[in-house]
Amino acid sequence: MIxxxxxxxxxxxxxxxxxxxxxPFPLKNRIPNFKGxxxxxxxxxxxxxxxxxxxxxINPDAPQLPLRARVIKDGKTLLVPTPRLKAGFIMLKxxxxxxxxxxxxxxxxxxxxxxKEITLSxxxxxxxxxxxxxxxxxxxxxxxxxEGYSDREYAIMRELGNPDMPVISTIHSIQVTDEDFKVDxxxxxxxxxxxxxxxxxxxxxxxKPDGIQWNLVTEDEKKEMPVLMEVWNITKKD
Numbered sequence: 001m002i003x004x005x006x007x008x009x010x011x012x013x014x015x016x017x018x019x020x021x022x023x024p025f026p027l028k029n030r031i032p033n034f035k036g037x038x039x040x041x042x043x044x045x046x047x048x049x050x051x052x053x054x055x056x057x058i059n060p061d062a063p064q065l066p067l068r069a070r071v072i073k074d075g076k077t078l079l080v081p082t083p084r085l086k087a088g089f090i091m092l093k094x095x096x097x098x099x100x101x102x103x104x105x106x107x108x109x110x111x112x113x114x115x116k117e118i119t120l121s122x123x124x125x126x127x128x129x130x131x132x133x134x135x136x137x138x139x140x141x142x143x144x145x146x147e148g149y150s151d152r153e154y155a156i157m158r159e160l161g162n163p164d165m166p167v168i169s170t171i172h173s174i175q176v177t178d179e180d181f182k183v184d185x186x187x188x189x190x191x192x193x194x195x196x197x198x199x200x201x202x203x204x205x206x207x208k209p210d211g212i213q214w215n216l217v218t219e220d221e222k223k224e225m226p227v228l229m230e231v232w233n234i235t236k237k238d
Contacts, residue, residue, distance in 0.1 A: 001180055001181060001182060002179050002180065002181055003181060003182075004143045004146070004181055004182075005146065007134075007135045007143055007177055007179055007181060008134045008135065008143055008145070008146065009028075011032075011134050011135045011174070011175050011177075012027050012028040012029075012032060012134065014174055015027050015032050015034060015172065015174065015175075016028075018174065020034055020035050020036075020172055020174060021033060021034055021035070022034055022035055022037065022062065022063070023062065024062060029145060030061065030145055031059065031061035031062075031063060031064075031132035031133065031134065031144065031145055032063065032134065032175075033061070033062040033063045034063055034171065034172035034175070034196075035172070035196070036172055036173075036195065036196025036197075037062075037063040037064070037065070037066050037170065037196075038066040039196040040066075040067075040170040040171075040194045040195055040196050041064075041066035041067035041069075041070050041170060042066075042070075043194050043198065043199055044067055044070075044130075044168060044170060044194050045067075045070050045074065047168075047192070047194075047199065049127075049128055049166050049168075049192075050128060050168075052127065053076060053127035053128035054076060054077060054127055055076065055077045055078075055079060055124045055125060055126050055127050055128075056071050056076055056077070056078060056079070056126070056127065056128045056129075056130065057078075057079040057080070057081075057089075057126045057128070057129050057130065057153065057157070057165075058071065058078060058079070058080060058130040059080070059081065059130065059131060059132040059149075059150060060080050060081065060082075060083065060108045060111075061132045063132060063170060063171075064130060064132055064170060065103065065106060065107060066103075067130060067170060068080065068106035069102040069103045069105075069106050070102075071106075072092060072093075072094055072097050072102045072105065072106060073094075073102050075094045076094070077091060077092070077093050077094075077124060078091070078092040078093075078106065078115075079091055079092075079123075079124075079126060080092070080106070080111060080115070081149065081153050082117065083108075084147075084149070084224075084225070085149060085152065085153065085225050085227050085228075086225065086226070086227075087117050087226075087227075088117060088118065088119065088120060088227045088230070089117070089118055089123065090111055090112060090115045090116065090117055090118070091115055091116060091117075091118045091122075091124075092105065092106065092111060092114055092115035093115075096114055096115065097114050101114075119230070120156075120160060120227065120230050120231060120234060121234065123157070123160060123162075125162055125163070126157055126162055126165055127165065128165060128166055128168065129153075129154055129157075129165040129166070129167045129168070130167075130168050130169070130170070131144070131150035131154075131167060131168070131169050131188060131190065132144065132150065132169065132170075133169040133171050133175065133190070134175065135171070135175050135176070135177045136169050136171060136175065136176060136177070136190050136193050136202075137176075137177050137178070137179070137181070137202075138176060138177075138178060138193070138200060138202060139202055139203075139204055139205065139206070140189040140190045140191065140193075140202035140203075140204025140205075140206055141181065141183050141187070141189060141190075141204075141206060142169060142187065142188060142189060142190045143177075143181070148186070150188055151186050151187055151188045151209065152186075152212070152225075152228075154167070154188045154208065154209055155186065155188075155209040155211055155212045155213070156212065156227065156228075156231055158208075158209060158210050158211050159211040159212045159231055159235060160231065160234065160235070164208060164210075166191045166192065167188060167189065167190050167191050167192070167208070168190065168191065168192045168193075168194055169190045169192075169193055169194070170194045170195070171193065171194075171195055172195060172196060173195040173196060173197045175195075176193060176195065176200070183206060185209075185213065186209055186213050186216065187206070188208060188209060189202070189204040189206035189207075189208060190202055190204065191204060212228070212231065214232075
């Protein structure tokens with residue numbers, strides 16, 4: 001069976017070879033930006049689950065910038081994880097962003113100027129979860145860049161009592177895969193794949209995490225990611 005990393009390397013290479021990627025470069029070892037990201041964001045904005053959502057969590061990577069800007073334009077609350085979850089999440093509201101500055105405000109460079117870091121106890125109920133991906137299988141199995149942050153972000157929210165949320169990933173159509181690969185119990189599956197060409201409902205048979213698998217979290221990880229220790233303390237784990 002092919003490995004996740006085999007698929008990652010293939011998708012990064014194809015995006016480069018077929019000139020379908022976008023800034024920043026190189027595409028490898030990151031959630032790759034792609035031509036058509038704005039079109040995918042527009043398709044998301046037409047989905048009922050998006051229209052009903054009041055709070056949307058979106059990863060901070062470049063291909064999801066158009067969708068982050070759309071969330072603000074549409075008057076929703078945006079949650080963006082800080083890099084490597086070092087400081088938890090940044091919250092951004094429509095009223096904090098002057099009209100016309102949406103794209104600037106939701107960029108990783110500027111988001112702290114417009115938004116604010118919030119503690120986990122301040123985390124609002126999240127209605128829609130957007131994860132960046134390097135590849136997604138049509139049955140919802142997702143491959144990120146290999147560091148597990150989206151999986152952990154979802155698990156943290158569920159651990160804190162957030163109800164199950166629909167998960168969307170916006171990717172280029174060539175990042176969709178049919179290749180079989182193994183998933184772990186903590187991996188986050190995707191309910192909807194949105195590409196520049198359309199929307200794929202995965203009807204995924206895979207279960208989303210309903211909390212953190214503490215037996216897999218090391219003491220070093222708790223130190224490196226203070227948000228994990230915060231969750232531990234809030235939920236009074238022994």
